[in-house]
Amino acid sequence: MVTIRDVAKKARVSIATVSRALNNTGTVRPEICERVLDAARKLRYTPHGGARSLIVGRTHTIGLLLPDLHGEYFSELIRGVDRAARGRGLHLLVSSSHGSSSEATNAVRALNGRIDGLLAMVPGEDAGILQAAVPHALPTVLLNSRNMNTEYPTLLVDDFGGARAMVHHLLERGYRRIVHLRGAEGNFQAEERVRGYRAALRGSGAAAPVVIEGDFTEESGYRAGKLLAAQSERPDAVFAANDMMAVGCLVALREAGLRVPQHMALAGFDDIPLARFLTPPLTTARADIAALGLRALERLAGLIDTKSPDSQHATERLAVTIVVRASCGGAPLTESS
Numbered sequence: 001m002v003t004i005r006d007v008a009k010k011a012r013v014s015i016a017t018v019s020r021a022l023n024n025t026g027t028v029r030p031e032i033c034e035r036v037l038d039a040a041r042k043l044r045y046t047p048h049g050g051a052r053s054l055i056v057g058r059t060h061t062i063g064l065l066l067p068d069l070h071g072e073y074f075s076e077l078i079r080g081v082d083r084a085a086r087g088r089g090l091h092l093l094v095s096s097s098h099g100s101s102s103e104a105t106n107a108v109r110a111l112n113g114r115i116d117g118l119l120a121m122v123p124g125e126d127a128g129i130l131q132a133a134v135p136h137a138l139p140t141v142l143l144n145s146r147n148m149n150t151e152y153p154t155l156l157v158d159d160f161g162g163a164r165a166m167v168h169h170l171l172e173r174g175y176r177r178i179v180h181l182r183g184a185e186g187n188f189q190a191e192e193r194v195r196g197y198r199a200a201l202r203g204s205g206a207a208a209p210v211v212i213e214g215d216f217t218e219e220s221g222y223r224a225g226k227l228l229a230a231q232s233e234r235p236d237a238v239f240a241a242n243d244m245m246a247v248g249c250l251v252a253l254r255e256a257g258l259r260v261p262q263h264m265a266l267a268g269f270d271d272i273p274l275a276r277f278l279t280p281p282l283t284t285a286r287a288d289i290a291a292l293g294l295r296a297l298e299r300l301a302g303l304i305d306t307k308s309p310d311s312q313h314a315t316e317r318l319a320v321t322i323v324v325r326a327s328c329g330g331a332p333l334t335e336s337s
Contacts, residue, residue: 002045011039061091062300063115065107067122069096071244072272073289077143080293081119088301090116097122108133117300121145139303141296146188153303154315155296159189159269162285162320163196166239166267169283169322171200173329175236175265177207181224181249183241184215193241193269210235214245221245225252228264237265237328243272243284250278250327265328280326287320 004022008015013032021028021036028036039045064081066074078094085092093111097104104122111118117139134140142154170178180197183190198209212227214220221240228234229252240246246268253260260266260280268275271286295318 002043004045006043007036007039007045010043011036059114059116060089061093061115062297063108063111063118063120064092064094065097065104065111065118065120065122066094067097067104069094072274073242073244073270076272076289077121077293080290080295081297082293083290084294084297084301088297090297090301105133112138117141117304119143119296119300139300141300141303143292143296144189153299155292155299156315156317157189157287157292158317158320159192160196160199162269162287162322163193163239163241164200165196165320165322166269166283166285167197167200169324170237170239170265170267170328171204171206173265175328176205177210177233177235178237178239179210179212179228179235181212181214181221181238181240181245183245185213187216190216190241197239214241216242216245218244218248218251221248221250222252223248225249226256229253229256229258234258234264237261237267240266240268243268243270243275243282246282246284246327247274247278250282260327261329267328271323275323276325278327283325283328284323285320286323287318292318 004015004018008018011018011032013036017028017032018036018040021033022040062081062085064078066077068074069078078092082092093115095107095111097107101122104120108118108120112133112135115138118134119141121143122145140152142152144156144159145154167178178201180194182194194211197211201209212224214224221244224238224245225248228238228249238246238249240249246266250260250266253264253266258264266282268282268284269287270289271284272289275282275284295316299316
């Protein structure tokens, strides 16, 4: 393996000069710097990442901790983070907690020393579980996580407002028996969407709230759709807490011979790319997932670059918009984005 000592010998300079030239630190005359770079190219020398990190005090790597890596939601989120990271010359280390607080803690400990900052989504638990594992000096930003202790800056989708707006939309279209297919028990976003659903129905004159258990997966949506299709008195509309459950529900209703929205309207949440290509296209609450990831990375990069405590406790809430498509009786949209 070619070492920095080999480069120094070929360029006829000291090891310290090679280090300064390759890391662009200190003052090296242009002609000497070019000689070092030429020697490194000819020898195909690649600096050791760990050694370089010790020299410059940065790994140029960001940790991204998610509860899962499966599905379009997390794919879109990673895409947004990665796009912003590449624009800043940063790399990503992605890990999953599989919904377990202990695995989240273990993952953070494994990332410790290898990253300059951490983006973490811990939706099922108070973010305080990270405190024992995250070094106090490590810049950290939370995503869609309940942050009871305000230890970290947090980015949240307006789950409550988005759910309330979706139910208001369904009410305005004349639906009165609206069922909510909720997300996983104990999940912060699921709880906020249930809260928004109930708030919209309160005082509306519609039927009492009915909440069916789900877990954000297509399978739970499919099971709910089977259950609803078998009822003698079916609801007018189903509001699923995410698009993937809406997809499963749609398949089950279709298998039962029911048409959406003629027999039952259907709406989701998130606006994953698949939503517009369903038959019928899915009405949903749009949370720009990729933009959330991009904004989170920018926020974290700012903390790393400035090391400023000014925004350490700030919570930023991203707005949600209702996208009306044919699944709840709205006219299909012609979408270019």
